[in-house]
Amino acid sequence: MNSFSRRNLLVGAGLAAVAAQATPDRLKVVVTGGHPGDPEYGCGGTVARYTDAGHAATLLYLNHGQKGCPSKSPEDCGELRTGEAKKACDILNAVPKFSVFMDGEPTVDGKTYDEFRKLLDDEKPNVVFTHWPIDNHRDHRAMSMLVYDAWLKMNRSFALYYYEVSDGEDTQMFVPTDYVDITGMAARKKAACFAHASQAPEKFYSLQQQVTRFRGLERGCGEAEAFIRLTKDTGHLLP
Numbered sequence: 576m577n578s579f580s581r582r583n584l585l586v587g588a589g590l591a592a593v594a595a596q597a598t599p600d601r602l603k604v605v606v607t608g609g610h611p612g613d614p615e616y617g618c619g620g621t622v623a624r625y626t627d628a629g630h631a632a633t634l635l636y637l638n639h640g641q642k643g644c645p646s647k648s649p650e651d652c653g654e655l656r657t658g659e660a661k662k663a664c665d666i667l668n669a670v671p672k673f674s675v676f677m678d679g680e681p682t683v684d685g686k687t688y689d690e691f692r693k694l695l696d697d698e699k700p701n702v703v704f705t706h707w708p709i710d711n712h713r714d715h716r717a718m719s720m721l722v723y724d725a726w727l728k729m730n731r732s733f734a735l736y737y738y739e740v741s742d743g744e745d746t747q748m749f750v751p752t753d754y755v756d757i758t759g760m761a762a763r764k765k766a767a768c769f770a771h772a773s774q775a776p777e778k779f780y781s782l783q784q785q786v787t788r789f790r791g792l793e794r795g796c797g798e799a800e801a802f803i804r805l806t807k808d809t810g811h812l813l814p
């Protein structure tokens with residue numbers, strides 16, 4: 576991130592004096608999601624803004640989405656969706672990473688908390704995004720719990736934001752605290768979502784765009800992504 580955009584970020588957040596001491600010029604952003612596609616649908620515009628500003632982004636998926644293709648074996652489906660995730664990450668200039676769970680069969684216990692924390696710790700993140708925990712999908716809830724536990728165990732060393740995806744069907748009762756104007760990034764976000772071609776993007780992208788347009792109305796712009804910021808985090812680090 577160059578000094579100009581960094582200054583804008585910090586001044587815009589009103590925390591220049593605090594954040595200038597601890598925030599590196601180039602942020603490491605990690606967006607976690609229960610499946611390939613979740614980070615792109617919930618945060619694709621925000622990721623594009625980060626990477627365009629010179630920050631590094633990783634999309635960390637809980638699994639390979641192995642059960643998301645009715646006519647394919649889990650192995651073939653996982654391979655197909657891994658390729659789709661790589662395409663989506665290329666569009667957003669992000670790096671894809673996967674943890675080891677089977678789609679729909681997450682485990683949240685002492686062992687997996689520790690394994691996941693090590694995975695996240697290796698990324699050395701400044702900012703992490705994850706699912707809002709009240710969600711109808713067990714993989715989304717599991718990811719949210721794993722991230723929150725890692726945040727605690729890593730001494731709250733990164734800013735933590737929750738995002739919304741497939742509101743009503745997945746995310747429930749989401750009341751945002753923060754917004755990012757993604758109007759100028761909508762085309763790239765759409766391309767990243769449509770990279771998940773096996774997952775009916777023509778249906779789900781238009782549903783999610785209803786949400787970003789509504790958040791845009793709240794924010795006062797064309798389209799916005801909305802977040803809940805953990806108030807005990809390290810400061811506002813949205814682009």
Ligand SMILES: [Zn+2]
Pocket residue numbers: 609610613712714715
């Ligand atoms: Zn999902």
